[in-house]
Amino acid sequence: MRMRGVNVSWCVFPAALLLAGCLRPTPTRDAWTNDASIEFPRFFEQPAVEASAEGGAVELSGTVLHALDVAAADFLGPQDANTPCVDRRESHRYRVMQRQGILFVRIDEDPRACGLTVPALHSGAQYAVGSDGRILRRLRDGEPDESMVPTDAGPGILVPTSEVGRSFDPPDGSVPLPFIQAPDPDAGTGVRHGP
Template sequence: MRLRPLFLVSGLTLCGCITAHRPALVEAEPSLVFPSSFVSSTVGAAEGKTYELDGAMLRALSLATTDFLPPTTPSTPCWDRPESHRYRILREQDVIFIRIDEDPAACGRQVPALHSGAKYAIHADGRLLRRILDGEPEPGLKDGSGEDDTGEEAAPG
């Protein structure tokens, strides 16, 4: 008899730990290579300019943001909010490439946190083709090699 209130209180406490379920995105093309121009050339938003995103690009950006960041609540810290990040979008035919990086200035910081970004490749129909979180190894790159590595061995000495 005395355990019944304990079970009731424990059950109610555990209900507060349940979070909203978001379905995990499954990669369809893990071998897809991100274009090298994706990182270097950008056009920033300028005051008084009009920019147009079609529905497929907006959906891809929304999918990437929802996958990368936790759901926003009043207690979500600044660095986990969508408005505290920078987004780069490149469309090549039916593939939309998205790069998400933390914007430290949005939260009053000087430098971003380590491994605070991600790259996504999303098909125009909404399928996730590839996801690489910062700090994860990229398949196909040798250990210690970067994107600018020519693959040539250096002469000894």
Template sequence: MATKHFMLPAALLLAGCLRSTPTREPWTNDASIGFPQFFEQPAIEAGTVELSGSVLRALEVAADDFLGPQDANTPCVDRRETHRYRVIQRQGILFIRIDEDPQACGLTVPALHSGAQYAVGSDGRLLRRLRDGEPDESRVPTDAGPGILVPTSEVGRSFDPPDGSVPLPFIAPSADAGKYYE
């Protein structure tokens, strides 16, 4: 009789294990995709907006990645409705900028690193993500030029006070390991 009571829970447990777990679609962070200047032009805030299905899907992909799953216990600053979204469409790629709207939660300033930029293909694939505070790998540092070579004899040398004026207090004249030389 006792085994009958354990059969149903065991069957339910096994059935749950057989169910496939949802997986994120694989993506590569394609640093060759450069993000546009989202604040170059003022955003259009209109009472009536028409979104295509691909734009809505791209917004969902970006919001899911940035904010994660939502439920009744999700804190205010992590809720989708307390963020601002800017969308720019160029060459089959939807560029999305997500920023926290602190006023929606009764705050005056947003948290540090509370935004992100996304590039989503028209097919809904996440092509690139750049969260605030992360280095932008698409920007190649510019060359500062040849620079000034420092002779080996000058490396680590303390310099004389400027203009031969009053010696700086932290530079003892000809001091070496506590011994003074004349």
């Protein structure tokens, strides 16, 4: 079919390709849930057995190794030869605990691995990983912990609606606050406001 010298098939084919590309789902990371009911253990409450310690053997199950791999891949992303030292898996320290069928992984930056003396701010994370390797909960340093219930501040003091938004007199009536004393000119117009 031709319309005014234009071959319609040449227009339909690119449009069909564009439409087909839009219909495909965008690739995402493996599905995970952020189950705030899962409480992380206190990782540093007891000393850990270090795998590189002299004389001691440490045995890891495949499930533990898989949980470490899943957590490290999520936290540090893909690795290649151009990955900066502080973002490499070997530049971090890992603690693992297992409770009630959940593997808890704590990842912290090891600044000594990159010749530094202190780690970066918010350079760690905690993971709860199921035995199937699915991330059940992730909490990066600096993020709010939804499982922490705020403590009640008490009943509080009710403020009458007539007082809401009211400017109060200087404390105990002594000396007026310095920013109230002298009216200054408006920064944009030069007009003085106030008494």
